[in-house]
Amino acid sequence: RxxxxxxxxxxxxxxGATVAFNCTYSNSASQSFFWYRQxxxxxxxxxxxxxxxxxxxxxxxxxxxxxxxxxxxLIRDSKLSDSATYLCVVGSFMIYNQGGKLIFGQGTELSVxx
Amino acid sequence: NAGVTQTPKFQVLKTGQSxxxxxxxxxxxxxxxxxxQDPGMGLRLIYYSASEGTTDKGEVPNxxxxxxxxxxxxxxxxxxxxxxxxxxxxxASSEIKGAGQHFGDGTRLSIL
Numbered sequence: 001r002x003x004x005x006x007x008x009x010x011x012x013x014x015x016g017a018t019v020a021f022n023c024t025y026s027n028s029a030s031q032s033f034f035w036y037r038q039x040x041x042x043x044x045x046x047x048x049x050x051x052x053x054x055x056x057x058x059x060x061x062x063x064x065x066x067x068x069x070x071x072x073x074l075i076r077d078s079k080l081s082d083s084a085t086y087l088c089v090v091g092s093f094m095i096y097n098q099g100g101k102l103i104f105g106q107g108t109e110l111s112v113x114x
Numbered sequence: 115n116a117g118v119t120q121t122p123k124f125q126v127l128k129t130g131q132s133x134x135x136x137x138x139x140x141x142x143x144x145x146x147x148x149x150x151q152d153p154g155m156g157l158r159l160i161y162y163s164a165s166e167g168t169t170d171k172g173e174v175p176n177x178x179x180x181x182x183x184x185x186x187x188x189x190x191x192x193x194x195x196x197x198x199x200x201x202x203x204x205x206a207s208s209e210i211k212g213a214g215q216h217f218g219d220g221t222r223l224s225i226l
Contacts, residue, residue, distance in 0.1 A: 034214050043204055043217035044157070087157070091213075101172065102147075102215060106156035 003027060003103045006088050010109040017078045021108045023071040023088030033064055035073045036087040038107065044087055047073075078112045085109045116140050120205050120218035127195045127225045135190040135221050137205030145208045146188035147172075147215060148180060150201040157204065163188055195225045 006023045013019050021035075033050035048055065050062040050071055061074040071088055088105040121136045139146065147162040149172075159172030163182040177199060179191045188207075192199060202222050206215040 032213060041202075043220050046214045046216070049214060101159055101162065104149075104157040106154070 002105075004088055004090050004105040006086075006105040006108045008106060008108060010111055012111045012113060013078055014113055015078055015080060017112075018074065018076050019078055019110060020075075021073045021086050021088070021110075023073075023105055025069050025071070025088075025090040025103070027090065027103075028066075028069060030069075030090045032091040032102075033062075033071055034089040034091075034102075035060075035062055035071075036089055036104070038085045038087055040084075044104075047086070075110075078110075080112050080114065083110055083112045118205055118207055118216050118218035120203075120221050122221060123219060124222045125224070127192075127223070129196060129225060131195050131225075132191065132193050133195065134192075135203055135205070135223075136187070137189065137218060138187045139205075139207040139216070140186065141207060141209075141216065142185070143207035143209050143216075144185070145210060145213075146182065147206040147208075148178075148188070148190045149204045149206065150174065150199075151204060151220075152201050160190065160203075197225050199223065200225045 004025050035047040036044040037047045038044040048057050050064045054063045059076045063072045085107040087107045089102050091102040118139045144165045148160040149157045151157050158174050161180040163169045166185045169180050181189045202220050204220050205218040208215040
């Protein structure tokens, strides 16, 4: 089983749609959670951190369920510019024998159409 | 505001050649990382340096070596390049290990 699993997509949605991405992780000791965005042939860019209480940044809302080891990202009112691959990322920075690595999911591709 | 700078951006090598990929960050981050990204595989950690003076293996370290030259710079060396090392290589840095990382533009490496 992969440490971080995502639906690879692609998700094809019209402009203005609401789209949700899901992610599960296997290491219950994980302590840091992020969503990254990667445009074609470009570097990944940090979109937002994910906190247990849930957090929102404009049209983007991230949720974390530690009990179910599940992370989600909701994008409201999709724009053409939202087209990209969204990477779910899980890390542990307090467990030194694990080296504090980030584990990246393979990503979910989103294509927003006019 | 450079962030993380990688050089070169593109490189073609012949099997058996050696080369060093350079990475520098100007954010005073403690931790630095090297990843490779292949189609269908996602990002895989090659080596990382939690702080200046330390380096550790990641998921796929074979065929690579690293040097944390100082707090700013973290280089990746291929001693004897193989076609299986054809990939896009990303360097990243973070304030502390396990925190959100900032990535360089990537180095596209082809080995013939």
